[in-house]
Amino acid sequence: MTIASRDSNGNGQASAVPDSHSRTAPPAAAKPVKKAKRRSTSHLKAVPETLQEREALRDAARVYAENLDRSKPFTKSELEAHGRQLLSELGQPEKFLGFVMVLIGNFFWKRQFLALPFERRLLLLPHCLKHAEGCPADYDEFGLDCEKCGACSIADYKVRAEQLGYKVLVAEGSPIVLKIIVSGHVDGILGVACLNVLEKAIDKVLIAGVPSYAVPLHSGDCKNTKLDESWVWDCLDKYEPLPEPQTTGYVPLMRASNRMFEQQFDELVPQVRSTGGPEDFESPLAATEAISYDWLKHGGKRLRPFITLAAYDAVTGAEGLAAEMNDESFVQPLAVRRAAVAIEAFHKASLAHDDIEDDDLYRYGQETLHRRHGIGTAINVGDYLIGLGYRLVSRGTAELGGDVVADVLDSMAQAHLKLCDGQGAEMRWQEQGELDLKPIDALKIYALKTSPAFEAALFAGLRMGGPIDDYQEMIPAFCRHLGVGFQILNDLKDWQGDEDNKLVAGQDALSLRPTLLLALALESSDDAQKRELAEILEGEGDESFRLGRLRRIYDACGVFEKARALVEKSRVRAEALADEVHPDGLRQLLYFMVDTILAEEPAPPTIPTVVLDPLPILNPAGA
Numbered sequence: 377m378t379i380a381s382r383d384s385n386g387n388g389q390a391s392a393v394p395d396s397h398s399r400t401a402p403p404a405a406a407k408p409v410k411k412a413k414r415r416s417t418s419h420l421k422a423v424p425e426t427l428q429e430r431e432a433l434r435d436a437a438r439v440y441a442e443n444l445d446r447s448k449p450f451t452k453s454e455l456e457a458h459g460r461q462l463l464s465e466l467g468q469p470e471k472f473l474g475f476v477m478v479l480i481g482n483f484f485w486k487r488q489f490l491a492l493p494f495e496r497r498l499l500l501l502p503h504c505l506k507h508a509e510g511c512p513a514d515y516d517e518f519g520l521d522c523e524k525c526g527a528c529s530i531a532d533y534k535v536r537a538e539q540l541g542y543k544v545l546v547a548e549g550s551p552i553v554l555k556i557i558v559s560g561h562v563d564g565i566l567g568v569a570c571l572n573v574l575e576k577a578i579d580k581v582l583i584a585g586v587p588s589y590a591v592p593l594h595s596g597d598c599k600n601t602k603l604d605e606s607w608v609w610d611c612l613d614k615y616e617p618l619p620e621p622q623t624t625g626y627v628p629l630m631r632a633s634n635r636m637f638e639q640q641f642d643e644l645v646p647q648v649r650s651t652g653g654p655e656d657f658e659s660p661l662a663a664t665e666a667i668s669y670d671w672l673k674h675g676g677k678r679l680r681p682f683i684t685l686a687a688y689d690a691v692t693g694a695e696g697l698a699a700e701m702n703d704e705s706f707v708q709p710l711a712v713r714r715a716a717v718a719i720e721a722f723h724k725a726s727l728a729h730d731d732i733e734d735d736d737l738y739r740y741g742q743e744t745l746h747r748r749h750g751i752g753t754a755i756n757v758g759d760y761l762i763g764l765g766y767r768l769v770s771r772g773t774a775e776l777g778g779d780v781v782a783d784v785l786d787s788m789a790q791a792h793l794k795l796c797d798g799q800g801a802e803m804r805w806q807e808q809g810e811l812d813l814k815p816i817d818a819l820k821i822y823a824l825k826t827s828p829a830f831e832a833a834l835f836a837g838l839r840m841g842g843p844i845d846d847y848q849e850m851i852p853a854f855c856r857h858l859g860v861g862f863q864i865l866n867d868l869k870d871w872q873g874d875e876d877n878k879l880v881a882g883q884d885a886l887s888l889r890p891t892l893l894l895a896l897a898l899e900s901s902d903d904a905q906k907r908e909l910a911e912i913l914e915g916e917g918d919e920s921f922r923l924g925r926l927r928r929i930y931d932a933c934g935v936f937e938k939a940r941a942l943v944e945k946s947r948v949r950a951e952a953l954a955d956e957v958h959p960d961g962l963r964q965l966l967y968f969m970v971d972t973i974l975a976e977e978p979a980p981p982t983i984p985t986v987v988l989d990p991l992p993i994l995n996p997a998g999a
C-alpha cells in the first residue's frame with residue numbers, strides 16, 4: 377500500500393479512479409488503474425478519532441468491497457484508486473486514504489481469510505501494544521516473548537490464538553511476513569499494525585495474493601498504542617469454509633521457486649563430488665562443489681528464479697497462478713526449473729565476485745564468502761557457479777529443443793557481458809577518483825549492472841514458454857526501467873543502513889561509488905560545495921561526521937527528492953510498457969514485478985532456515 381498524494385490543488389480525483397460500473401463488473405482483461413505520482417504520504421494516514429466514525433468507514437468499505445472483482449489481487453494503484461473512490465462517495469477527506477485502503481483490502485480478503493484453518497494462519501501483533509512501563513517480557517529472535525502477565529491485550533490475543541492453532545508473532549511485520557508465507561508455514565495473516573507499517577508491509581502481502589486482515593492501530597506513536605479490540609475478535613476465532621474459488625496470486629509460484637532450493641535441490645543440481653556432509657568443506661576434491669552449492673542454496677529472496685517460473689507460467693496457461701496455495705503437485709518441467717536455478721546461480725556468482733571487488737563484510741546476515749573462505753576460493757566459487765548455470769540450461773536441450781536453449785544461453789551470455797561492463801565501469805570510475813560524474817553516466821552504469829539479471833530471468837521464462845517475437849523489444853526496455861529504479865532505491869536505502877547485511881548508513885556514498893545521488897549532487901552543487909564534496913570523499917576521519925556533512929550537501933542540492941522522482945519515472949515507464957503486453961497474465965506479472973521490485977521500503981531480509989523451522993513450536997497446541 378504505497379499511497380499517493382492528490383494534485384497540488386487538493387481537489388482533483390485521480391484521473392483513472394474506477395467508476396462504479398468498473399467496480400461492480402471489472403472485466404478480467406481491464407487495464408490496471410493508471411498511476412498517480414507518489415510523494416510523501418504522512419498526511420494520508422489519519423485514523424478517525426471516534427469509534428463511530430471508524431465504524432462508519434468500515435461499514436462503507438464492506439459494502440464497497442462486496443462487488444469487487446476477486447479473480448486476482450489488487451495492484452497498488454488499483455487499491456489506492458478504490459480508496460479514493462470510496463472517500464469521494466462518502467465526502468470524506470483525503471487524510472483517511474490509508475485507513476480506507478486497509479479496510480477495502482480487509483473486505484476483499486476477509487472471506488478467504490476466514491476460510492483458512494486456524495493452524496494455517498499467522499497472528500502478527502505489534503510490540504508497541506505492550507504496557508510500556510511494566511512489561512516484563514524480553515525479546516528473542518521471534519520478537520517479544522510475551523509472559524502473559526495480563527497487563528495488555530497481547531496476552532489475550534496470544535493465548536486464544538495459540539489455543540486455536542495459530543502461529544503467533546509479536547514483532548515488527550514488514551521484514552518477516554512474506555518470507556514466512558513463502559516458506560509455507562502459514563497461508564494467511566491477521567495483523568495488527570499502525571498505518572505506517574501497513575503501508576510498508578501489507579501491500580506486498582496483498583498484491584502477492586495472501587489472504588489477510590489488518591486491524592489498524594489508532595496512532596503510529598510506537599508506545600502504549602490503542603486499537604479497536606472488537607475488530608480483532610471479528611476474525612480471530614471465526615472459521616467459515618468457502619465453497620467458491622479463491623483469488624489467484626503469486627504465492628504458489630513463490631513457493632515453487634522456494635522448493636527448488638529446498639526439497640528439489642538434489643534433483644535439480646545433483647552432487648558429483650560432495651556428499652552433503654560437513655566433511656565436504658574440508659575435502660580438497662569436494663570443497664568447491666560443497667561451498668558453491670551451499671552458497672547457491674542459501675540466502676536471498678529467490679526473486680529472479682521466481683520471475684523465470686512466473687513468466688513461463690504466464691504464457692503457458694497460468695496453471696501456477698491458479699494453483700492452490702499448498703498445491704505441491706504443481707511442478708513445472710525439469711528443464712524450466714533448472715533454467716530458473718541457473719538464473720540464481722549467475723546472480724550468486726555475481727554477488728561472490730562483487731563482494732570481493734567491494735570488500736563487503738556481510739551478505740545475507742553472514743560474513744561474505746571471501747571472508748569465510750578466502751578470496752581465491754570465493755573467485756573460484758563464482759566461476760564454478762557460472763559454469764554450473766550454463767550447464768543447467770544446456771542439459772535441457774532434449775526437453776526444450778536446441779533453438780530454445782540457444783536463445784536462452786545467448787540471452788544469459790548477453791546479460792553476463794553487460795553486467796561485467798557495468799561492474800568494470802564502476803571500478804574504473806572509482807580507481808580514477810575524479811569527481812566527474814553526470815547523472816546520465818550513473819544511470820548507464822545502473823542499466824548495465826542491475827537490469828541484465830532481470831532481463832535474463834524474464835527472457836528465459838518467456839522463451840521456454842513459446843515464441844518470443846512479441847516481447848523482443850519490451851523485455852530489455854522494461855527491465856532497464858526496473859533495474860535502474862531498483863538501483864536508485866538501493867542508493868536511497870544506503871542512507872537508511874541495512875540491519876540484515878549489517879551495513880551502516882552511507883557506506884556506498886563514502887566509498888566513492890558512482891551513485892546517482894553523488895552525480896545529482898555534483899550536477900547541482902556550487903564550487904564551494906564541490907570542494908567540500910571532494911574533501912569529504914577523499915578525506916579520512918570520523919565517518920559519522922563526514923556523513924553528516926555529505927547529507928547536508930545532498931539535502932541542499934535536493935538529491936533525495938530528485939532520486940525519488942527518477943524512481944517514479946522508472947515505475948511509470950515500466951508500467952506503460954506493461955500496459956501494452958498480452959496475455960493478461962503476463963501483464964499482471966509485469967505489474968507485480970514493478971510493485972514488488974520498486975517498493976519503496978527495504979526488501980525483506982533473509983530469514984535463516986534455523987529461524988523459520990521452529991515456528992510451529994511457537995504454537996504448542998499445533999505442534
Ligand code: SF4
Binds near residue numbers: 505506511523529
Ligand atoms: S501481557 Fe505480555 S506483552 Fe503485555 S505487558 Fe504483559 S508480558 Fe508484556
